[in-house]
Amino acid sequence: MSSKLLRGTFILTFGMVLSKLIGLFYVIPFEALVGAKGSELYQYAYIPYTLFISLATGGLPLAVSKFVSKYNALEEYAVGQRLFKSGLKIMMVTGFAAFVLMYISSPSIASFVTVSKSQNFTVEDITTVMRAVSFALILVPFMSLIRGYFQGHQSMGPTAVSQVVEQAVRIIVLLGGVFIVMKVMDGSLVTAISIATFAATAGAVGSLAVLLWYWKKRKDDIADLLVKDKGAVQISLPQIYKEILISSIPFVFVGIAMPLFQWVDTLTFNRAMANIGQAKMSGNALGILNFSAQKLVIIPMTLATAFAMSIVPTVTKAFIENRMDTFSNQLNQAFQILMFLTLPAVIGMSILAKPVYTAFYGYDALGASVLETYAPAAILFALFSVTAAVLQGINQQKFTVLSLLTGILIKLALNIPMIEMFHTEGSIYATTIGYLAACLINMYIITYFTGYKYRMVIQRTLLMAAFTAGMALVVGGAEWLLAPVLNPENRMQSVLFTVICAGLGAIVYFILSVKSGLAIQLFGRRIERLQQKLRLKF
Structure with missing residues (x-):
C-alpha cells in the first residue's frame, strides 16, 4: 500500500473517530438540558431523517468515489469529471425531493406513532420537529457527493475535516440553541428540540463551506489532470449509472x-x-x-x-x-x-x-x-x-x-x-x-x-x-x-x-x-x- 494511501486512510479514520466521539459525548449536556422527554422527541425526528438521507443519496457518493478512482487509475480523468458534474445535479434534485417528501409526510408519520392522548407529545409536536430537520436534506446529499469526489482522488483531508466541522457546528448550534430556549427564554421543549434537529442543517452548511474552500484551493490541480486525460475510453453516463444502481443498492441497505x-x-x-x-x-x-x-x-x-x-x-x-x-x-x-x-x-x-x-x-x-x-x-x-x-x-x-x-x-x-x-x-x-x-x-x-x-x-x-x-x-x-x-x-x-x-x-x-x-x-x-x-x- 502506498504511503499516500496509508496517510489518507489514517486521516479519514481519525476524522471519523473524532466526529463519532463528538457525536457521542454531546448527549451528556443534551440529556441534562432536555431530559428523557426531550430525547424521546428528538429520536422521533432523527430516525426517519436518517432513512430519507439514504434514499436521497442512494449510494451515489460512494459510487462516485469508486468510479473516479477507477478512471483516474486509467488516466481517464474526464470520465470521472463528467460523472461528478452529473451526480451533483442528481443530488440537488433527489435532496430537494426528499425534503419535500419528508416535510409533507411528517403529519402522517407523526399520527402513526401517536396512539394515545396520554403520550408525552401530540401529532403537531412531532410534526414540528420532523419538519425542522427535513431542511438538512436539501444540502447533505450534495455535500456527500463532493466528499466522494475528493476521496476518489485519494484526497481524504477534505472529507475528514468537513466531517469534524459538520459535527462541531451541529453540536454547538444544538446545545447553544437548546440552552437559550430552555434556560434563558424559558421556552417550550418542542421549540428546543426543533432547534436541536435543525442544527443538522447548520452542520451541513459548515461542512459545505469547508468543502468549497478545498475545491477552490485544488481547482487548478484538477484542471491539470484533465489536460493529461487520454480520452481513449468512451462510456456513456447511462451505462455508468446502470452499474452504480446495481452495485449501490446493497450498500444503501447495509447503511x-x-x-x-x-x-x-x-x-x-x-x-x-x-x-x-x-x-x-x-x-x-x-x-x-x-x-x-x-x-x-x-x-x-x-x-x-x-x-x-x-x-x-x-x-x-x-x-x-x-x-x-x-x-x-x-x-x-x-x-x-x-x-x-x-x-x-x-x-x-x-x-x-x-x-x-x-x-x-x-x-x-x-x-x-x-x-x-x-x-x-x-x-x-x-x-x-x-x-x-x-x-x-x-x-x-x-x-x-x-x-x-x-x-x-x-x-x-x-x-x-x-x-x-x-x-x-x-x-x-x-x-x-x-x-x-x-x-x-x-x-x-x-x-x-x-x-x-x-x-x-x-x-x-x-x-x-x-x-x-x-x-x-x-x-x-x-x-x-x-x-x-x-x-x-x-x-x-x-x-x-x-x-x-x-x-x-x-x-x-x-x-x-x-x-x-x-x-x-x-x-x-x-x-x-x-x-x-x-x-x-x-
Missing part, C-alpha cells in the same frame, strides 16, 4: 440496517405499549431505547468493527487472486478480532449498566435495565457489518439485501408480541433475533461461495468467552466491594465506579489473552512491543 430496525420500533412500540396499558410511559421508554441506550451500545461495536474491517481489503484481494488459504486465514483473523474486542466490552457494559448509564445520563432504573439487556446485541450489529463487507468483497453483496429484509421481517413479526410480553426489553429481543437471522444468512452465503469454515473462529470464541467469564467475575466482585463505598446511582461517583471496575476487568482480560498467546496470535508484534514497553512477564 440503513440499524435505522430500519429503529424505525420498526418508532412505528410499533407505542402501539404495543398502549395495548398493555403502558401508553403513558411508552414515550420515555422509546427515547431510552432508541436514543440514550443505543448511543452507548454502538461504542464497542464501532471500535471493534473498525479493527476488523481494516482486514477486509486483504480478504477481498486474496479471494480475487484465488489464494483461498490466505483468504481463510485473513477471514479467521477478522472474525476473531471482532469477537476479541466486542465480547468483553459488551459483557462488561451489561454488568456495569447502572453506573455506565448514570455516568452519561443520570440514574434511571429503566435506562440501566435497557442497557443491561441491549449491550450484548452489539456483537450481532458488528458481525452483520463485517459479514456484509465480506459479501461485498466476494461480489455477493446482493445477498445482504436478502439477509437484512429477512431480519426486518422477523423484527416486524415479533416486535409487538415481544413488547406485550416483556415490555421495553421485548423490543431488544426482537431486534436480537432479527439481527441473528441476518448474520446467519450472511455467514452461510460466505461458506456457500467460498467453502470457508468457521471451526477455528468458534473454538477461539469459546476461549474468549472463558476469558470474558473470568473478567466478569472480577468486575462483579469489584462491583460488590465498591457498592458500600461508591453509589452507582450518583453521577460523579458512578464515573469512578465505572473506571475502577472496567479497568480491573480490562487488565484481567488482557493478562489472560496475552498469557494464553491469543492476543499475540491476533495482533502480532504490536502486542509483543506493548508487553516489552510495559515490562510485563507472564
Whole structure:
C-alpha cells in the first residue's frame, strides 16, 4: 500500500473517530438540558431523517468515489469529471425531493406513532420537529457527493475535516440553541428540540463551506489532470449509472440496517405499549431505547468493527487472486478480532449498566435495565457489518439485501408480541433475533461461495468467552466491594465506579489473552512491543 494511501486512510479514520466521539459525548449536556422527554422527541425526528438521507443519496457518493478512482487509475480523468458534474445535479434534485417528501409526510408519520392522548407529545409536536430537520436534506446529499469526489482522488483531508466541522457546528448550534430556549427564554421543549434537529442543517452548511474552500484551493490541480486525460475510453453516463444502481443498492441497505430496525420500533412500540396499558410511559421508554441506550451500545461495536474491517481489503484481494488459504486465514483473523474486542466490552457494559448509564445520563432504573439487556446485541450489529463487507468483497453483496429484509421481517413479526410480553426489553429481543437471522444468512452465503469454515473462529470464541467469564467475575466482585463505598446511582461517583471496575476487568482480560498467546496470535508484534514497553512477564 502506498504511503499516500496509508496517510489518507489514517486521516479519514481519525476524522471519523473524532466526529463519532463528538457525536457521542454531546448527549451528556443534551440529556441534562432536555431530559428523557426531550430525547424521546428528538429520536422521533432523527430516525426517519436518517432513512430519507439514504434514499436521497442512494449510494451515489460512494459510487462516485469508486468510479473516479477507477478512471483516474486509467488516466481517464474526464470520465470521472463528467460523472461528478452529473451526480451533483442528481443530488440537488433527489435532496430537494426528499425534503419535500419528508416535510409533507411528517403529519402522517407523526399520527402513526401517536396512539394515545396520554403520550408525552401530540401529532403537531412531532410534526414540528420532523419538519425542522427535513431542511438538512436539501444540502447533505450534495455535500456527500463532493466528499466522494475528493476521496476518489485519494484526497481524504477534505472529507475528514468537513466531517469534524459538520459535527462541531451541529453540536454547538444544538446545545447553544437548546440552552437559550430552555434556560434563558424559558421556552417550550418542542421549540428546543426543533432547534436541536435543525442544527443538522447548520452542520451541513459548515461542512459545505469547508468543502468549497478545498475545491477552490485544488481547482487548478484538477484542471491539470484533465489536460493529461487520454480520452481513449468512451462510456456513456447511462451505462455508468446502470452499474452504480446495481452495485449501490446493497450498500444503501447495509447503511440503513440499524435505522430500519429503529424505525420498526418508532412505528410499533407505542402501539404495543398502549395495548398493555403502558401508553403513558411508552414515550420515555422509546427515547431510552432508541436514543440514550443505543448511543452507548454502538461504542464497542464501532471500535471493534473498525479493527476488523481494516482486514477486509486483504480478504477481498486474496479471494480475487484465488489464494483461498490466505483468504481463510485473513477471514479467521477478522472474525476473531471482532469477537476479541466486542465480547468483553459488551459483557462488561451489561454488568456495569447502572453506573455506565448514570455516568452519561443520570440514574434511571429503566435506562440501566435497557442497557443491561441491549449491550450484548452489539456483537450481532458488528458481525452483520463485517459479514456484509465480506459479501461485498466476494461480489455477493446482493445477498445482504436478502439477509437484512429477512431480519426486518422477523423484527416486524415479533416486535409487538415481544413488547406485550416483556415490555421495553421485548423490543431488544426482537431486534436480537432479527439481527441473528441476518448474520446467519450472511455467514452461510460466505461458506456457500467460498467453502470457508468457521471451526477455528468458534473454538477461539469459546476461549474468549472463558476469558470474558473470568473478567466478569472480577468486575462483579469489584462491583460488590465498591457498592458500600461508591453509589452507582450518583453521577460523579458512578464515573469512578465505572473506571475502577472496567479497568480491573480490562487488565484481567488482557493478562489472560496475552498469557494464553491469543492476543499475540491476533495482533502480532504490536502486542509483543506493548508487553516489552510495559515490562510485563507472564
